[in-house]
Amino acid sequence: MEVLSALNLGDFAQVFSKMGMFPVFDVAYYIVSIIYLKYEPGSVEVSRRSPVASWLCAMLYCFGSYILADIMLGSSPIDYFQHNSHILLASAVWYLIFYCPLNLFYKCVVFLPVKLVLVALKEVVRTRKIAAGVHHAFHAYHHGFFIMVIVGYVKGSGVALISNFEQLLRGVWRPETNEILNMSFPTKASLYGAILFTLQETHYLPVSKSTLILVFTLFMATSKIVMTARHSHGSPFALIESWVCHLLFGSPLGGSEEDHHAPAAPSSPLKTKEELSDGARKRKAKKAE
Amino acid sequence: MEVLSALNLGDFAQVFSKMGMFPVFDVAYYIVSIIYLKYEPGSVEVSRRSPVASWLCAMLYCFGSYILADIMLGSSPIDYFQHNSHILLASAVWYLIFYCPLNLFYKCVVFLPVKLVLVALKEVVRTRKIAAGVHHAFHAYHHGFFIMVIVGYVKGSGVALISNFEQLLRGVWRPETNEILNMSFPTKASLYGAILFTLQETHYLPVSKSTLILVFTLFMATSKIVMTARHSHGSPFALIESWVCHLLFGSPLGGSEEDHHAPAAPSSPLKTKEELSDGARKRKAKKAE
Amino acid sequence: MEVLSALNLGDFAQVFSKMGMFPVFDVAYYIVSIIYLKYEPGSVEVSRRSPVASWLCAMLYCFGSYILADIMLGSSPIDYFQHNSHILLASAVWYLIFYCPLNLFYKCVVFLPVKLVLVALKEVVRTRKIAAGVHHAFHAYHHGFFIMVIVGYVKGSGVALISNFEQLLRGVWRPETNEILNMSFPTKASLYGAILFTLQETHYLPVSKSTLILVFTLFMATSKIVMTARHSHGSPFALIESWVCHLLFGSPLGGSEEDHHAPAAPSSPLKTKEELSDGARKRKAKKAE
Incomplete structure (x- = not known):
């Protein structure tokens, strides 16, 4: 920590962790989320037909984390919908991405340099959400470590955790997989992040919250930028996880990458969401238009 | 409004909007709802086997709107089940419709003139529910326009919105469609009604609530009577919707009627609930007995 | 009741109904629940892969009843997760059953004499849960008879009622059946128990609660021990139910045993969970390892 203070990074972390998210960061979050919705096969047809x-799907993509966290804490699931400006902003982004003439808006935001910036901004919001979720749960349950982790986790992962039901809304049903069975990188990172923030909140981790936010944001933003730039879905945790899972749970060595190809119990010939690279999904989305 | 007051319609609207729903209107609501449950293929077998x-399905059909609205506002989903008299009444209707000797009760209530009256009474209840839902949400969230619309909408549509899960309870699973993807007339009308009542509640629509209730009830009752009498599922909104959707969302012209036959993304050869006319459903229900 | 007091059974019932459940009885509950999870085909693969x-499945098996009851009463579904010691205990049991070297722990607890004791202890917990659920609902809704029965029922049945969604978490989807359509013995008994405890709570049943707890526990424990020892899934209620259902609901005579083999409406060639005997499930679980 002394190195940080010498570099005056503590102050910077403080300022960074107090920075308002609305509207710039939030808009980036909405744009990236709804781009991912547009990548989903069939979503363009649904936008025409219904x-x-x-x-509704777009709202789930943008506010799924709030909905899930509110459900987990026993509040109204649509509590966040009282923030009319956020909903209107997200709706405008949805409209522009799906219905803009000549698909102009979409083409701008998926232009790689723009997209990389947006992806980085989204991770800033995600980290804040995890921290806020853990903090919120801490106020409701001072000793509920599991509750803090769960609420932070759903705040970070958002719609991914209920993707089966989000797909159902679009008439798609893929029961053979889900985000818990095959965790993608952001979901895993949200879990680890939620554990870290819980340890910080309960003073088991001797770091200030602003520093943790800064460090975790940098890690997430860097990882996502690299992964987006390389169209990769590999996780930086793969090696450690593979060994830990082998030791603790007797998982076969080789890591989560190979897991998908293992003859899973009730699997189907359908490819999982994770196996479709960003590139493939983009091509599909284009063809569908 | 002056015409209305000259005709003394304002007073009438006032009286009409204060009229108690229990038990006559509620019984009509239960009867029509459970008739629709009996039309569902397989529901008679389920009533024999389990x-x-x-x-439970019958209760979802009768009280689905309360359950959904309670969930949306973060209350206990079975809060309405404290009204023992309502539950007992609905249970009696369920018993009579499914198990009455010689199927006598069912034959009486599906006799067209009787059914038309019941259908009209049901729409009276539906309109009141939408108004009550919007009002309830307004008290919880004074500026939550979206919340008011959502709560009014689920109060009006009821079980239709969770029909996938209601079917699952009977062992039926049709993921390729749902009430949001293919909205039926009552669901659409509930959405428009919820928007109107929200505008009224927030004083953007300069009408008294009692007048709006009267006008909307008349519209709904007339539409449903005509549709039931003609075994039709066409919507009076079809033409306007078709043009608005074409302009705003680039939907192909031709309206929602043709939508069902369009090669939908992940469709199946199964007919949707909407495509089965009342007559066909009745015949199926008869055969199943 | 005089006979009971002469035998001093009233005092015994009093003591029995005040006895603490944590940790011995709770551990038995966790062990038996997670054994049933391990019997599920595919669950061992899931434990290796994810x-x-x-x-999460193990937690649903252990705490599904609390989660469901909290949902029904509008509380936070993860409210019970604030009891860290219970969660840690259940997690330890889960770890030992799935990952213990040489499968030693599992082999010990499924050794029949041990298992019979554990099964009996589990029923003690189940009865307490039903009574507590009814009591809890009674405090929230003094005249909500239906609510009391529903909450007592979900407290007794637990994960069985949401088994479709628990399976979905493991990538399995069997929409053609569910625990409501084909009730197993514990689910049925929980329903009847919830009705009895509701009648007791509202003073329609002139018995003390402690006596009812004692009698119902003895009935449940005996039934489950006999059924487990004989690998049977027949229900002691079968004969009475078959006649009552025949008279009231026109169900074909022959009872619920034959029901499964009747050509059910939307059935599939898949065997239902109930038709797999304990023995068959154990064999499958063994092969999977």
Whole structure:
């Protein structure tokens, strides 16, 4: 920590962790989330046939983390929908991405340099959400370590955790996989992040929250930028995880990468969401238009 | 409004909007709802094999709107079940419709003139529910326009919105469609109604609530009577919707009627609930007995 | 009741109904529940591939009744997760059953004499849960008879009622059946128990609660021990139910045993969970390892 203070990074972390997210960061979050919705096969047809279903899916993509966290803490699941400006902003982004003439807006935001910036901004929001989720749960349950981790986790992962039901809204049903069975990198990172923030909140981790936010944001942003730039879905945790899982749970060595190809119990010939690279998904989305 | 007051319609609207719903209107609501449950293929077998599942489905059909609205506002989903008299009444209707000797009760209530009256009474209840839902949400969230619309909407649509899960209770699973993807007339009308009542509640629509209730009830009752009498599922909104959707969302012209036949993304050869006319459903229900 | 007091059974019932459940009885409950999870085909593979999914399933098996009851009463579904010691204990049991070297722990607890004791202890916990659920609901809704029965029922049945969604977490989807359509003995007994405890709580049943707890526990424990020892899934209620259902609901005579083999409406060639005897499930679980 002394190195940090010498570099005056403590002050910077403080300022960074107090910075308002609305509207710049939030808009980036909405754009990246709804781009991912547009990548989903069939989502463009749904937006033509049933704008209400498409709008609902977009709202789940943008606010799924709030909905899930509110459910977990026993509040109204649509509590966040009282923030009209956020909903209107997300709706505008949804409209621009799906219905902009000549697909202009979409083409701008998926232009790689723009997208990399947006992806980085999204991770800033994600980290804040995890920290806020853990803090919120801490106020409701002072000793509920598991509750803190769960709420932080759902705040970070958002719609991914309920993707089966989000797909159902679009008439798609893939029961053979889900985000818990095959965790993607952001979901895993949210879990680890939630554990770290819980340890910080309960003073088992001797770091200030602002520093943790800064460090975790940098890690997440860097990872996601690299992964987006390389169209990769490999996780930086793969090696450690593979060994830890082998030791603790007797998982076969080779890591989570190979897991998908193992003859899973009730698997289907369908490819999982994770196996479709960003590139492939983009091509599909383009063809569908 | 002056015309209305000259005709003394304002007073009438006032009286109409204060009229108690229990028990006459509520019974009509229960009867029509459970008739629709009996139309569902397989529901008669379920009533023989597992009365508990059949009863639960009937309760979802009768009280789905309360359950959904309670969930949306973060209350206990079974809060409405404290009204023992309502539950007992609905259970009696369920018993009579499914188990009455010689199927006598069912034959009486599906006799067209009787059914038309019941259908009209049901729409009276539906309109009141939408108004009550919006009002309830307004008290919880004074500026939550979206929340008001959502709560009014689920109060009006009821079980239709969770029909996938209601079917699952009967062992049926049709993931390729749902009520949001293919909205039926009552669901659409509930959405528009919820928007109107929200505008009224927030004083953007300069009408008294009692007048709006009267007008909307008349519209709904007339539409449903005509549709039931003609065994039709066409919507009076079809033309306007088709143009608005074409302009705003680039939907192909031709309206929602043709939508069902369009080669939908992940469709199946199964007919959707909407495509089965009332007549066909009745015939199926008869054969199943 | 005089006979009971003469035998001093009233005092014994009093003591029995005040006895603490933590940790001995709770551990038995966790062990038996997680053994049933391990019997499920595919669950061992899931524990290797995705320990998080396996842990979540185990938590649903152990605490599903609390989660469901909290949902029903509008509380936070993860409210019970504030009891860290219970969660840690259940997690330890899960770890030992799935990952213990040489499968030693599992082999010990499924050794029949041990298992019979554990099964009996589990029923003690189940009865207490039903009574506590009814009591809890009674405090929230003094005249909500239906709510009391529902909450007592979900407290007694636990994960069985949401088994479709628990399976989905493991990538398995069997929509053609569910615990409401084909009730197993514990689910049925929980329903009847919830009705009895509701009648007791509202003073329609002139018995003391401690006596009812004692009698119901003895009935449940005896039934489950006999059924486990004989690898049977027949229900002691079969004969009465078959006649009552025949008279009230026109169900074909022959009872619930034959029901499964009747050509059910939307059935599939898959065997239901109930038709797999304990023995068959054990064999499958062994092969999977």
